[in-house]
Amino acid sequence: MLAILRDTGLGYILGLFSPTRDQTLYLEPTSLIWQYQRHEAPNGRRGVPQNCITVTDRSAPNRSSHPSGRNSQLSERDGDFVDKIEEGTRDNAVGWYGLDDPENPLNWSKSKKAFVSVQIFLLNTFMYMGSSIYSPGIDDVMKEFGVSKTVATLGTSLSLLGYAIGPMLWSPMSEVPRLGRNSIYILTLAGFLLLKLPIVLANNIEIILVFRFLTAFVGSPAQATGGATISDMYLPCNRSYGLGLWELSTWIGPTLGPLVGGFAAQAKGWRWTIWELIWINSAMFLLIFCFLPETSASNILYRRAKRLRRESGNESNHSESELESLDLSKKELAYTTLIRPFKLCFQEPICLLLNTYTSLITGLLFAWLESLPLVFGGVYGFNLGQVGLAFLGLLVGSVVAYLIFVVWFFAFAARKFDDLGYSKPEERFIPLMAGCIFVPICLFVFGWTSRVGIPWIVPVVGSGLFSLGGFSLFVSILNYLPDAYPEYAASVLAGNNFIRCTFGAACVLFAAPMYEKLGLQWASTLLGILGAVFVPVPFLFYFYGDRIRGASVHALKDY
Template sequence: MDLFRETFAGTIVNFVTHGKALPYPEQSTGFRAPEYFCPEWQAAHPDAFRRPSTSSEQTTIGDTQPQEKGKEKRQENVQPEEAEKGLDPNLVTWYGPDDPENPRNWSSAKKAFVTSQLCLLTFSIYIGSSIYTAGLVDLTQRFHVSQVAATLGLTLFVLGYGVGPMFLAPLSEIPALGRNFIYIITLLIFVCLQVPTALANNLGTLLPLRFLAGFFGSPCLATGGASLADMYIPAKRAYAIGIWGIAAVCGPVLGPLLGGFAADAESWRWTIWILLWLSGGALAILVFTLPETSAAHILVKRARRLRKLTGNEKLRTEGEMEQAEMSAREVAMMTLVRPFVLSVKEPIVFFLNLYIALVYGLLYLWFEAFPIVFVENHGFNLGQEGLAFLGIFVGSILSYAGFCIYCYFWLEKQFEQGGMEVVPEKRLPPAFVGGIALPICMFWFGWTASASIPWIVPIIGSAFFGIGAFLLFQAVLNYLGDAYPRYAASVLAGNDLFRAGFGAAFPLFANAMFKNLGGPGGVAWASTLIGLLAVVMIPIPWVLWKYGARIRKLSKYAD
């Protein structure tokens, strides 16, 4: 009941029925709240507005306890923020440390379920990039365009979901909007865009639609990690981020598999129809199953209900107070300018973004390399070529298993008691391993890509990419979130833009590079070149491990 009430559909039902259906505590008879809250109204309505009785230490309004003892009890049941504000009676916050509406207090089962819904959302969007590549050959023949021109449908989609978070992701940080509204509305637009895309009869129509689809599908790709941070304490967050990372890998990796069989049997349009069914099905499920996780937005809705209940228009949350004090210029800075500023002016952000962008570019580069290696050299059809990508998926799964062991036996022990703080640099060791796995993959794959070597050998080599990419993503994204907690949405949006920029550009020159660099052995030499770039990047996490704390002290944005 509580989970459905916080979903998009549940919110509508509650609003339409004026709280009669799926009521919140404030809309229910016998509602109870902390005694320090709105004392003037409580004095006038002693029977309608009571303190929670969820703890033996809590008492209802009207109990005749000594003043000092009551004061002591109030102090035990307030958050640190409330203590700093001197128990402001107009401040709407949690009703205590165990408030069930606080996402951090949800049960493990509920958190796991919501995590699975975020993974579904991410997968249904991410697959939209690579599923298109399976129909490139058919599209070039039907539209009479070059392969590079047809590839623009991939690059513009990727560019769209790189640019989108710079504008859409910060909106989820606005308390009045929250995350769920942004997720559902943009997913709805994404689904609708697939219909004209599948029906497009020329490249001039197709390309803008692909960009818009990437743009409106982007919020979950940059904000999904923030949603997980809403629920999990830092000590446990890495496990959830890891699962979410697997879902993100599954999209691009399984896209050629699903799209390959569809394009081979029908046409390129069927790759888009499959995307429509997947994303439309996800939308139908998530409207009823994905609850709001933003604590700021949950409290804003609570404040609205309390203002209606009490008639006290002074009741505000911290988020509302901060938002009210922000000028139009400050809002524009937060939503439009800050992600760019952090990406360019912060050396930590810039170099880690560059590293992750290289990894992302390599993944999309392979959408052009795999047809050469497995279709031209080994005679695979489009569906079988898609199966070749499973090596990356297997590598990711294996690395997640090892990552969980590392988190359990080492990372969790680095947190202070309570699991709330850790030095950000403690997040970086997985990147040491991931940085080494990446060039191993490129050298292995490149020099085993010829037709004379069994096809399974380069697939095994590609598994090292799954290992390297997964570990680098986990280390970097968790590190950036810990180092810039106040600006996490903006920092991750900038990271997404860097990734998308490389992912959009690399496929445009990939075919020519793999075929022409070094003559017949182009795949080997092109992979060697990329592997050497990956080697150059290896020192970045090591440098931050040693000097990151000093660099952060010089920043006005980092903690």
């Protein structure tokens, strides 16, 4: 337990108030440091001198030196780790101490990795739930403030826009060695909770709309940085399980929102949907503050170097990321933090095409979700709470999709990884090749079975097909992007999140008018046709991925 607490927000606070104020809980025990300095690993294995280790501080390896295109990174196969360490090129560059440094997230136990993954899953679920929990109360907002449905729906649309823009700032900041990922998670979640209060106390629609955007903007890091946190702990051969769980939360969150908010809006009005969000995320804040350890290798090594400078009096001890940042001007640092995600997003052929594809499916999802109250409330006469229960089809479908993926990956895909834990990135597209057809099928089935005379369970079951297709999309693309851009995982995932949430925000606004003009059947048919247009994309990447990566400047090419 101490090993977990030492590297959490709570551990940092306890360290500040310890008798010696040396942050022992937050960093690492002095005895451990000097054991390694004497080349004595805690388990009896000999370490490596601190000043001749330069292992990359980022979670992604530089693969240019290894004969097979892979460089210094711990590798995992059958639960055993093999450390590939090369001599450093800089004096006093503080890296990992020895073959089995326990502070390296790649060396954490499976139970600790699973514990962290579950926390990221819950954080993303509860934060993303905020995008749709407001929807059941839209009619109440219209009545209380005397606004049109389009204006009231802006609360959902602006929330998605906040989720789109926020990670473009927070995700690159999480890659800054001094900050790491934990400080971003904790501070932004605290801001999210505080900014929710003006919404529940609002006396006009303008306050609601402004703070719906601000809360989503501030509370958005888990949308993209969560994937980078998973990547910090797992090599590609095992990353799929954790990333799959994180991606599952992107489906469970929006579908859980109407379920949780429906009964609250029906019983207590729209303000109680926001109160529920505050209560749930307050508990989440306590959980991550007390038990979520830092996973960023650059931050862990930055703090290790800081501690070594204090303990040894040698001011030349710096981590590799510190040395790199010292060479950067303010302009270069601003570029890395703010400009690079946008540049990768719009200039890299891989990112441009895959971001377009994911934004289309996300837009279809949020546009189609607007039809569920029309179908189950209008056609089948459900009340608000019962309409929320109708979203269980999507929820169950996403869980089934994850279980199918885990079984498939364990039984077949894991064999395609080599001894160092890597495989060709395009292998990630196999689930999408199998599942991409389910999105248009769902939209066709749902649209033409949502009518009087056909039992309500038929469109509910049909809605689960969307989850099968959508989950296969995200589990493929959000695993592929870190493989193709290992050094920029947080930035490319933030760019993907930016495009798809922005498009989703726009689709929410035109969805209701579209369904009113075209009707349930033909509007769903139009969305299904749009979904079918992009079915060839995963096949294109699977067969021609080498060429596409070759045309992308920053993508890895030597797999």
